[in-house]
Amino acid sequence: MVPKLDRRQFVAGAAAGLAAAAPGSAFGRAPAIRTSRTVSPVVIASGNGHRYTNGGTRTCVETAFRLMTSGTDVLDALIAGVNIVELDPEDASVGYGGRPNADGVVQLDACCMHGPKRRAGGVAALEGVRTPSSVAQKVADLTDHHLLVGAGAQRFARQLGFAIEDDLNTDRSRRMWLEWKRRTDPGHYLDPDRTEAGGDAAARGRDVDNAMLADGVITEEELYGTINCNGVNAAGEICGVTTTSGLAWKIPGRVGDSPILGAGLYVDNSVGAAGSTGRGEANLYNLASFLIVERMRAGMHPKDAGMEALRRVQANTVEARLLNSRGLPAFGLTFYILDAEGRHAGVSMYAGETSRYAVCTENGGELLPLEPLLDGSPRD
Ligand code: ASP
Secondary structure, three states: OOOOOOOOHHHHHHHHHHHHHHHOOOOOOOOOOOOOOOOEEEEEEEEEHHOOOOOOOHHHHHHHHHHHOOOOHHHHHHHHHHHOOOHOOOOOOOOOOOOOOOOOOEEEEEEEEEEEEEEEEEEEEEEEOOHHHHHHHHHHOOOOOEEEEEEEEEHHHHHHHOOOOOOOOOOHHHHHHHHHHHHHOOOOOOOOOOOOOHHHHHHOOHHHHHHHHHOOOOHHHHOEEEEEEEEEEEOOOOOEEEEEEOOOOOOOOOOOOOOOOOEEEEOOOOOEEEEEEHHHHHHHOOHHHHHHHHHHHOOOOHHHHHHHHHHHHHHHHHHHEOOOOOOOEEEEEEEEEEEEEOOOEEEEEEEEOEEEEEEEEEOEEEEEEEEEEOOOOOOO
8 A cells, every 4th residue: 555645745756856857057057066965765664664565565664665765755755654564453563453551452652753854753652543653743743742642642633633443453452462361360351271270370470471472372573563664865864753552461551662752763864763672661761762873973883883772771671570591681672773874774682583674775675684682582
């Protein structure tokens, strides 16, 4: 489902094309001074950015790249891309069909940053809107604020004409929530097939997630899960967006790193962009996306800047409940990083089976390996 270019976008694209084609000396004038850099356009995203198409033919990164290189504003292009994942019920971590909270309600977080316009917007704990990234963009474009939450965010969306739905669960996300309820509260949510031993195991707090992972009820990616997508066009304009249903079964009202500027996303048009997926609390404590962009500002390559952020997170992880048997962080955290030259990297606390990040260039979309900081798995 590739959104058609609207008239404004078409005209903007055409104007850009004309400007590029205009012979500088045809009227005896000096060639225009280039005020912006020229880079090879690229869009990067978390792995789900090249996995889902919502029944269409193009993934998020392919769609965003195609629009961006046809003259569409970079952020408009990225939002059109992540909308595909938000709307696709198959992605159980973002938008419609995302993971519900402990009450069984899907609460969504998102933010976006427009590098050239120095504009940002976000929403948190938003219920009933399938595409929170689009609401976040409206916060950036139409208000003086940066972040709207809960009922206020929903009222804002309603006023702008977004459809508000009673329930964003799919049958699948509801089934998963019920399974989680059965395992965490076996005394009230009965499962005729489950033995008492299973019930005991379910009562052991964090082990519930491990058990559900081990039983194949939920994947590591679904337990967390988010899409971050960043792009730079040929004129060096950089934007980014992050959107999520957040941590599965979270306490209602919990907001993670995704909608927080500097944590789930940070863009500086002269430097680059960084965004995240994974344990939001670990990222929030370290404001790692901001840290990464600042390290790139000081000259670091995206990969090195990302590794430094992961090391910072590891150093600040000291509570026993957050450490595995090797004394290492017992969670996953990944950063997707792009610099102003179009160089990019995906770095992760651990390499996992689904450890890939999505990239689209003029050669098309692909999944590339993430660079892990640590060996083994968070659960070893
Ligand atoms: N970072 C998100 C959060 O903590 C979740 C995720 O990426 O899986 O809300």
